[in-house]
Amino acid sequence: MENIINNIPVTKCEKSKISDVDFNNLAFGSVFSDHMLVCDYKNGAWETPTIVPYQPITLDPSAKIFHYGQSIFEGMKAYKDTNEDVWLFRPMDNCKRLNISAKRLAIPELPEAYFMEGLKALLKLDSNWIPTNSGGSLYIRPFIFASGNGFHASPANAYKFIIATAPSGAYFSGKVKVAIEEKYSRSANGGVGYAKAGGNYAGQFYPTQLAIQKGYNQVIWTDDNTHEYIEEAGAMNIFVRINDTLMTAPTSDRILDGITRKSIIEIAKAEGINVEVKKISVNEVVEAAKNGSLKEMFGSGTAAVVSPIAAFGYKGTDYDLPELENSYASLLKKRITDIQYNRTDDPFGWRVKV
Structure with a gap:
């Protein structure tokens, strides 16, 4: 089933996994929501982002991520208040830092609109995955890696940007x-x-x-x-x-x-x-x-x-x-x-x- 959210094409999953999740017992970063945002860099430009069901990624054994480590990420969260409104905390700082990291690792910088509008569209679609129990939040992991192929030691010619999310309970590190x-x-x-x-x-x-x-x-x-x-x-x-x-x-x-x-x-x-x-x-x-x-x-x-x-x-x-x-x-x-x-x-x- 396809539709559009924030100008982002969406392919919804056939059946949500949310009913199988115990939101009172969430280990950090181990349960993942129904959808993810994906955006490919090819032929010198970032293509239009899309939202698809959360799924494995297929890569060639020569993909440069495996050999030269061109990989960056961010960590952020979405929160729900008592009115069920959804909030982000300083998201543009994450977006800007992702591009600072990209530049240092010779990865093409991502358009800010793709990051922000893509993230908001993903959260609107999977808003039921944002915990409402005390201290709970939806952990958000934006990341970019080299998907282009080749054993030669040089920057890749193709990259993949993904945002995946994971509901998390209150995080207590103890003493x-x-x-x-x-x-x-x-x-x-x-x-x-x-x-x-x-x-x-x-x-x-x-x-x-x-x-x-x-x-x-x-x-x-x-x-x-x-x-x-x-x-x-x-x-x-x-x-x-x-x-x-x-x-x-x-x-x-x-x-x-x-x-x-x-x-x-x-x-x-x-x-x-x-x-x-x-x-x-x-x-x-x-x-x-x-x-x-x-x-x-x-x-x-x-x-x-x-x-x-x-x-x-x-x-x-x-x-x-x-x-x-x-x-x-x-x-x-x-x-x-x-x-x-x-x-x-x-x-x-x-x-x-x-």
């Missing part, structure tokens, strides 16, 4: 214990650390496995040159609170310009919290832990919004963080999620209605 990395690097100066390239995450898995084997949940990445400065927390940006000052590392070639990170900085300033964007040395954090001035550490990202860190390990010693009743982490998470779910005013203009 996270992290290891400050002393050997491996997530990224390097002049590299692709600031892009959301698939390979960035592949390279994280092995050092993270080593940390897990030692009893930690995740890794705090340090700079590639000296390993003296903390930069990111696993796949998240990182914040450190010493006394009443909230600090985070500046973005660079190595550090992703996180949308949640930017939002936390703005909200914290609006709340009167002293915020510093600066290089944070490992020694500064360790000394603060020893003298009691280290109050909080937390990661920030789309999935968990804010993920508090309960302890960190460095050079064989573990340091516990205090449990605070009125933490910055809990305050900032509430402020962001209240905006996302349309529970409060949005003074920043971040919320976009679908």
Whole structure:
């Protein structure tokens, strides 16, 4: 069955899978909604996007994604308020960052209208997949990869852009214990650390496995040159609170310009919290832990919004963080999620209605 939504051609699935889904028990990113948006780049141009039933992709064994890793993605969410209205949070930031990543990996940039109108059409079609239970949301994964064929080491001549979605329950990371990395690097100066390239995450898995084997949940990445400065927390940006000052590392070639990170900085300033964007040395954090001035550490990202860190390990010693009743982490998470779910005013203009 075909129709048009937002000028996007739609082929609907014959039968929805939604009745088979237990929305009260959703593991993150493991159940997928009925449809996906697909757009191909061929003959030097992006073709018209279409929405089709969620389905496998067929690729030639010589497709360049398999050999040279031209692959980028975004992570975002759709939310439903108590009136069943659907909202996005800073979607143009995701669109712009996708194209920043595309440019760095020699992937053709995607027209913004294809991203925004395609996403809105997909959400209108699959709006029943957006959870309404507390903390639930529809995780959205836009991605582009090289579908063109050939073993020669050069950019592909064909690409595929897809938006797939997955309903998710409330994301609780629990008490996270992290290891400050002393050997491996997530990224390097002049590299692709600031892009959301698939390979960035592949390279994280092995050092993270080593940390897990030692009893930690995740890794705090340090700079590639000296390993003296903390930069990111696993796949998240990182914040450190010493006394009443909230600090985070500046973005660079190595550090992703996180949308949640930017939002936390703005909200914290609006709340009167002293915020510093600066290089944070490992020694500064360790000394603060020893003298009691280290109050909080937390990661920030789309999935968990804010993920508090309960302890960190460095050079064989573990340091516990205090449990605070009125933490910055809990305050900032509430402020962001209240905006996302349309529970409060949005003074920043971040919320976009679908």
